[in-house]
Amino acid sequence: MRAASYTQFGKPSDVLSITDRPIPEPAPHEVRIKTVLATIHNHDLITIRGQYGDKPNLPAIAGSEALGVVDAIGSEVEGFEVGQRVAAASVHATWAEYFTAPAKMVFPITDAIDDEIAAQLIAMPLSALMLLEFLELKAGQWALLNAANGAVGKSFAMLAAARGVNSISLVRRAEAANSLKELGVTHVVDVSESDWQDQVRKIVGDAQIDAAVDSLGGEASNDLLTLLGSGGTLVSFGVMAGQPMVLNPSNLIFKEVVVKGFWGSKTSREMSLDNKLRLIDELKQRVLEGTLSLPVHAIYKLDDITTAVSGEVQKGKKGKVLLRV
16 A cells, blocks of 8 residues: 655655555454545644654654545454444554554544545544543633644634633734634634733633633743633643743742643543543534534645645645545
8 A cells, every 4th residue: 555654753744755555454453444535733743753742663654633434344343334434533654545543543424524524523623622621611711722723723712612611812923813713713812913912801801711721832821821810720732832831930829820731642542432422423513513614725645745744835724734545
């Protein structure tokens, strides 16, 4: 089979190539899936660079989420049929014509959901929904997210609104703010504007912000802490700034803020199947009712992998980049 693989860690467009690899055989607890569309996530690119929490053994096939059709079933697996349309996430080696995945990480997908949405339905939207529950936010409460024009940030805003939770999306460019508003996100603030913190306070009014999600690190962490209310929760979700979190200890102490880390992939793997199915059913329902939109920037053929992962494509994207296998 053809697969996008790499033999050393490095810049994805430099180290990835299409190679011939054996079609994998499913273990007793696995299914084999013939790939239709695979998704390119930021964490996939970080993994290829060797900078992610999960570092694969080399040589490795890239990718962690895909839509496909069940092609073979392990001896201990029940509940799946050959030919069944499924999606899988938090798995490995999906940028290939075939991949295997633990049955507990594979989920049937109704034909009512388009391929382009089904291929990206689980990883980022599920992370957003797990994050929403991790924060224990109830209807009417307020949450604040920076770097909110990413896939998780977009999904979080829409899923929170569907549950009655208020959120404010912080972005760093007017273009990013406009793209969120086009998706129907209500509260968007551009932090490049000098009065952005006052804009946040005006939106919240007399209420307080109970949770803040930091995907940047550095001084941006302290900006969130400054706006967070008493007894609030600050969650570290990413380190896009490449710097340690900067936090004013006075705000930590006198606001009695709790700081936590959240790793969606690990949470997904360790979550009970029943609980995960409950959340995925909610995601499917939100898509079908139109309250969750998952935009696609472009679809590339697997053979064009070096273009699909290039900085030119990834930095300018307005949605997910997918691979047609």
